[in-house]
Amino acid sequence: MVRSLYEHKQVLVAGCLIHLLSLGVAWVSTSFDTAYVIAAAVIVLIFLARQKDMSIFTERFHERTTDDIVIIREWENRYIIGSMAVSLALTSITSYSFWQTPHSTASTICLALQFGSLLSVVGRNFGSQRNVRFLTVINGFPPCIAYVATGFYTGEYTLAAAGLLLIPSVLVTDSFSSFIRGMLVASIRQEKEAASANARLEAAIANMPNGMIMLDQNNYIVEMNGTAIKAIGLPETLNRERMHVDELLKMVGQMAGHTKEELASISETIYSLLNGSKTTVEIDAKSGRCIRFTAHVINPSTDRRSNRDAQFTGAVVLCEDVTEQRFALQTNWRQARYDALSHLPNRRYMHELMQEAADNLGEDRLIAFCQFDVDGFKTINDTQGHDAGDEVIEKVAAKMLELQREDDRIILTRLGGDEFVVAYRNLLPHEDVAALYNHVFSSICTTYEIKGKPTKLRCSGGVALTDAANFSLDELMRKSDYVLYRVKHNPKRAPNHFWGLFSGELENEFMLQIDVRDALKQAIYNDNLTVVFQPIFKTPDKAISYCEALVRWTDPVLGEVSPKELIKVAEELGLVQAITRHVLNIACAECSSWNSDVGVAVNFSTHDLYQSDCLDMIEEALAKTGLDPSRLHIEIHENAVIKNLSHVKSVLEQIANMGVNIAVDDFGSGYQVLNYVRQLPLSKVKIDRSFISSLQPDEKMRQPLHALVALSAGMNAEVVVEGVETDAQLNAVMRDQQIDHIQGYHLGYPMDREQIREKIALFASARQGEVVLFEKRPKPDLSKAPASAQ
Incomplete structure (x- = not known):
């Protein structure tokens, strides 16, 4: 003033x-x-x-x-x-x-x-x-x-x-x-x-993180900040007073090197903002940058948010460089849908791709769906390490991508592990599916260089066909997986037989498997699974030291289901832990009723060891039945330690601290596992039955067994030999003083509760001076061989 x-x-x-x-x-x-x-x-x-x-x-x-x-x-x-x-x-x-x-x-x-x-x-x-x-x-x-x-x-x-x-x-x-x-x-x-x-x-406009361009009703620039100039790629010295948007676009096109057609497309996009037909657009610049434009058209006569006294008519356009944001979104999108190792679509994305293929399937056209895996992949992992396994996955995926470049009808997927999918969409009814997949497998099943060494890979696959009306991805996966399993386990399989096609001849067999799955769910729900017990004898007096609890299932309609099929279906349905809990509770209750110090063994799968309630499950069974923990034996497969040694070791140590015995089953079947097993708190080691079945009168053939027994004994664990089925095998085992326990059909087969009680009572009386003779039984049918739920 x-x-x-x-x-x-x-x-x-x-x-x-x-x-x-x-x-x-x-x-x-x-x-x-x-x-x-x-x-x-x-x-x-x-x-x-x-x-x-x-x-x-x-x-x-x-x-x-x-x-x-x-x-x-x-x-x-x-x-x-x-x-x-x-x-x-x-x-x-x-x-x-x-x-x-x-x-x-x-x-x-x-x-x-x-x-x-x-x-x-x-x-x-x-x-x-x-x-x-x-x-x-x-x-x-x-x-x-x-x-x-x-x-x-x-x-x-x-x-x-x-x-x-x-x-x-x-x-x-x-x-x-x-x-x-x-x-x-x-x-x-x-x-x-x-x-x-x-x-x-x-100051606010000049320092906005986003660019801002204000245009009047005739599309002349009223205000334009430096951020907008930089985002669009114009010189900072630009004189933008009363510049028309067409002049601005022309200048951008000249500086970026756009063609007339490209500039016309950009101009059309920008005008779609200014006339209000769109509120946000994204434009890809020649430099590789992506600019997002967001517009608000101001009309005081119609826009309630506008200040009618100001009487400004035009548009405010915000521009933002979203290149990094788009890249991050694309990266996240790809990470969510593609496997990182193989760079193939993952299982989740496969569902989208297959559904899209079915939705766009032409009339009288077909979809061919193939699942396959790499034969011997586990052996490569065990013998050469996981780096070699990863290299196998990468090499196979690279071959699959080559096939896709040859034929864009192909849909690829890595399901996980060594499991893959090669599907064809929009096939003609008369198209030669066999020729297509023969080409696929001949391309994939070849020699690769793995860790610097030539390695011949062989695959097993199953193919199923469908049309649009009958499309069901779950059914395609079940059918192709069923054929894959048959191909892989076919004893008469030819060296160049890599895949099989699901046909009408397999329909009844496949439907039976579906019935088995449904029936197993019902059996677990109704508590209809049976637990049997196979005795394990202590050397040299041949007294029963403990029994292995095994699950059996006889369905009213399906009849007796083999243990192998039961395990396979349970794993597919994710019912393994439910079966383990069922067997554990019955085994502990039955063992506590035996008037003896005979123990009981229950098999735990790798899946069981990784469940948060694994320890609680054991504690509850012991508390509920009152069984002394020292009479319970938990058996794990040696491969359970490969996935995560530190976790498995921690869980087993906590189980051992309860006073429960821990045994490793099928010891010696894998080579890389030997060093891992040494670190576990084991009380018993069960030698894999393959070392017993291969015994011959020749002393040289017995050396692998003797070496493995000595190795097991050196770990301060009792040695159990399973699979004894003949007198010769029994005599050979009995001569090795480092073997503590024997199990096999030659000594005792799986028995129900009443039978095992009688057997235990009989052996208990024999300790008082009686002599118990082993029953001489013919070798049982191996298709009904004992198997755990795991």
């Missing part, structure tokens, strides 16, 4: 000239009265002093402001002194002229100057309310007093009345000046607030 007092020095110059000219006329009209010359000289001196003061102020505060109230008050006072000095000079000469020559030209001129100065107070001095008050009093009341005094002194009472009537005018001038000052102050404040808001808005 104070700054406004020191602005417009030319107004001060004009006022001084008017004062001097008017006083000159008055001086002449009074026959050269020297009082007017003196008044003029005083006004000139005051003018020069004020000019100097204004120059100092301008020099000091030209490019800066201050909030120091002391400094502000000082400069306000300096201005007030200058303006009051001028007013006092005018008041003095006006009063003098009225006193000397009340009706003269000089008095009229002086009165005009006085009241003219009074009027200028309103517009020139609004910056200081104090100055307005001072000037109003000095310029207004002395002439009124002079009129009244002169009138009464000379007896011209009309002159005195005129002086009195001027007083309201002076008061009105004061009120009017206050009103005008208030309006001007409010206007200045609003202007400053608007300027401040505009500065904040410009």
Whole structure:
């Protein structure tokens, strides 16, 4: 406000000239009265002093402001002194002229100057309310007093009345000046607030993380920040004032090297935003960047969110470089749908691809679905390490991708492990499916270089066909998996026989398997599985030391289901742990009822060891039945340790701390596992039956068994030999003093609860002096060989 007092020095110059000219006329009209010359000289001196003061102020505060109230008050006072000095000079000469020559030209001129100065107070001095008050009093009341005094002194009472009537005018001038000052102050404040808001808005726009382009209703650029210029790829020095959007697009096209067709497409996309048909679009730049444009069209007459008083019509377009965001989305999308090792679609994405293929399947067209796996993949992992296994997966996947490049009808998938899918979509009814898959398997089943060594890979696969009307991915997977299993386990399989086709001849057999699955679910739910017990004998006295609990299932419709089929179906349905819990509870309850110290063994699968309630399951069974933990044996397969040795070791140590015995089953069937097994808290080691079945009279053929027995004994674990089925095998085992326990059909077959109780009681009485002879039984049917639920 104070700054406004020191602005417009030319107004001060004009006022001084008017004062001097008017006083000159008055001086002449009074026959050269020297009082007017003196008044003029005083006004000139005051003018020069004020000019100097204004120059100092301008020099000091030209490019800066201050909030120091002391400094502000000082400069306000300096201005007030200058303006009051001028007013006092005018008041003095006006009063003098009225006193000397009340009706003269000089008095009229002086009165005009006085009241003219009074009027200028309103517009020139609004910056200081104090100055307005001072000037109003000095310029207004002395002439009124002079009129009244002169009138009464000379007896011209009309002159005195005129002086009195001027007083309201002076008061009105004061009120009017206050009103005008208030309006001007409010206007200045609003202007400053608007300027401040505009500065904040410009700062916000300039520093927005997104680019912003504001267009008027004719698509001319009103505002465009630097972020937008950078995102679009234009030079920062671009003069964008009143540039049309077409001109901007043309410039972008020229700089990016777009063709006319590409530029036309971009222009069409941008105009779809500006006309409101779209709100967001993404444009791929030549540089590889992706720019997202989001527009809001403003129309005050229709848009309730717009300020109708502003009457701005146009559009605000935000632009953002979303290259990294799109890349992240694409990466996440790919990671969710593709296998990281093979770079093939995963199981989840396969469902989408197959459903899409079925939805778009032409009339009378077919889908061929093939599942296959790599024969001997586990052996490669065990003997050469997981790096070799990963290399096999990568090499097979690379071959599959080559096939897909040859025929774009192919859908590829890695289901997991060494399991893959090669499916054909939109096949003609007469198309030779055999030729297609012969080509697939001849390409995949070849020699690869694995860890620097040539390795011949062989695969086993199953193929199933369907049309759109009968499409079911689950059924395709079950049928192809069923054929794969038959191919892999076909003893008469030819070396070049890699795959099989699901045909009508297999339908009944396949449906039987489906019935088995449904029946097993019902059997577990109704607790219809049977637990049998096979005795394990201690050498050399051949007393029963403990029994192995085995699960059996006889369905009312299906009849007796082989243990091998039972295990396979249970694994497919994820029912392994439910069966383990069932066998464990029955085994512990039965063992606690035996009037003997004979123990019981229950098989635990790898899946069981990784369940969070594995330990709770054992503790609950022991607590519920009251069985001494030392009579319970938990058997695990040696391959259970491969997946995660530290986890399996931790679980087994906690089981051992309960007082439960731990045995490793089928020991010696894998080579890499030997070092792992040494680290486990084992009480027993069961030698794989393959070492017993291969025994021959030749001593050299017995050496592998003797070596494995010695290795097992060296781990401070009792040695159990399973699979003893002949007298020769029994005699050979009995001669090895490091073997602690024997199991096999030659000594005892799986028995139900009543039979095992009788057998245990019989052997218990034999300890008191009786002799128990082993029953001589013919070798049983191997298809009904004992098997655990795992």
